[in-house]
Amino acid sequence: MSQLNINGLTKSFGDLVLFEDITFGIAQGQKIGLIAKNGSGKTTLLNIIAGKEDYDSGSVVFRNDLRVGYLEQSPAYPSELTVLQACFYSSNETVRLIAEYEQAMASDDHSNLEDILLRMDNMKAWDYEQKAKQILGQLKIYNFDQKISELSGGQLKRVALANVLITDPELIILDEPTNHLDLEMTEWLEGYLSRANISILMVTHDRYFLDRVCSEIIEIDRKQIYQYKGNYSYYLEKRQERMEALNAEVDRASNLLRKELDWMRRQPQARGTKAKYRIDAFYELEKKAKQQHEAGNVNLDVKASYIGSKIFEAEHVSKSFGDLKITEDFNYVFARYEKMGIVGNNGTGKSTFIKMLMGEVEPDSGRFDIGETVRFGYYSQDGLQFDEQMKVIDVVQDIAEYVDLGDGRKMGVSQFLNYFLFAPEKQHSYVYKLSGGEKRRLYLCTILMRNPNFLVLDEPTNDLDIITLNVLEEYLSNFKGCVIVVSHDRYFMDKVVGHLLVFRGNADIKDFPGNYTQYREWKEAIDLQEKEAAAARQAKLSPVQEKHNRSSDAPKKKLTFKERKEYEALEVEIPALETEKAELELAMSSGSLSNDELMAKADRIAKVIDEIDEKTMRWLELSEFA
Known part of the structure; x- marks a missing residue:
């Protein structure tokens, strides 16, 4: 219907x-x-x-x-x-x-x-x-x-x-x-x-x-x-077929147009016998022959400036906001030509980490030691700060009159904008007339034309169309410099980065050697192990299960209002306790705790396991009538 x-x-x-x-x-x-x-x-x-x-x-x-x-x-x-x-x-x-x-x-x-x-x-x-x-x-x-x-x-x-x-x-x-x-x-x-x-x-x-x-x-x-x-x-497959058919049609039209143009020119100007249908066909052919072969390509073949062997080193970096820890005694040596992705849930500190690297936020302790040859190109989430009354071409010309392509080659600003899908009429349009995605594309253009050798991209995929993303991915894959990308776009991360920093909250940062899909496969395997362990613990609850089985044939009663609220609360409390247990296990296996800290966490984990068992038993009782 x-x-x-x-x-x-x-x-x-x-x-x-x-x-x-x-x-x-x-x-x-x-x-x-x-x-x-x-x-x-x-x-x-x-x-x-x-x-x-x-x-x-x-x-x-x-x-x-x-x-x-x-x-x-x-x-x-x-x-x-x-x-x-x-x-x-x-x-x-x-x-x-x-x-x-x-x-x-x-x-x-x-x-x-x-x-x-x-x-x-x-x-x-x-x-x-x-x-x-x-x-x-x-x-x-x-x-x-x-x-x-x-x-x-x-x-x-x-x-x-x-x-x-x-x-x-x-x-x-x-x-x-x-x-x-x-x-x-x-x-x-x-x-x-x-x-x-x-x-x-x-x-x-x-x-x-x-x-x-x-x-x-x-x-x-x-x-x-x-x-x-x-x-x-x-x-993707069928569109490619359509574009190939269109290209062949445009090529045929171009060939016919040349013949028709020759015919039109050979006719006497004053002669009135020229076939009207053929004249109309000429103009239709001219229109078809002028069609673009493609929807447009973004050409990002811009030379990166030289970068030395020292990029940056994070030395004992700690940062927190009240009780929220972002990093704690974090150390990392960034390698030449490294392409790193940063992923994690919202609020775990990904953008704060980037801002510390860029010098916008000071760490509580420790430092970032950055190499002398590093030239950052920083694409931030809140970087769209154009003068809305400026024309597009003026925004770019304020940065440079031309773009250095390397090997002595230079490109004019207008031609460079053309590669970013800004047609001549759009270049002379005002910024306020651009869509959100077009402003993002212009912002990206202003960053890349400065010839950076270290690109730091904080959520670059938001509001960019898929065509621009495809070519940006190809550019980053071939980029002769360093890249850090913060993104929730899994496809983008898979195509661009070689390994990940995974921010898991409370200063828990995992360095994973692979792309996002590989990380998900690894994490799912770990989660499965934890579920199997939880199932083994739950098997100890057989008396409750037997009671549940005995009463399965009895008429079901409805939960009271108070029981329903208790049941809903347990569905929140049990996962929270499981999370706390996993965090305690991680801390106890880290090897960094003192004897007193280790004893305290051992006491706490015993209490958490008891609470999980007790609340799970109660949840099973209530779930019979939920």
């Missing part, structure tokens, strides 16, 4: 036509990825479908009573709302009832709680609430009372994502859903959307995410759309 039909849609801004007379539909259960160069109208199309932007002509038709969720690229909520209120900021009746229940529980006034509980039972909202809390927990949303105005951009994106998923939509529209999500949350969302029986239309630069979630790709190219009935890998 069709849930959405787009018919003959056209959108332009003045003389700039984004797309023209495009038509497609979304059926129930269909999961579509939308791909295009930055500035081609991806976000505009999503805004039009969501009813947030007008269009020139055509129609957007939804199925009656369709539940639609929309995650915007830059979500916004009233600043006075709390996190909980924003999460349940919806017209969905069940969601609003759950929000009412949560507010009643958080307040001292429980006078209307009985009425709310009755309505919750009648609307079967308990399962809904459990699902909502699972989503909030997976997205690391715990401080429900924090004001929206106090959130970072990443926290706000997670709240907005929770708001969309909680409403249980039948069609979900996602604009860069993985931006600002750490790897753990990205992989959870990937699995959630893959399993969910919902329709999806999304824009994302995360190619693993596209490949594993989407079953169809729609590409906007030259104001038209092209549909590919398969995932991202299938799209």
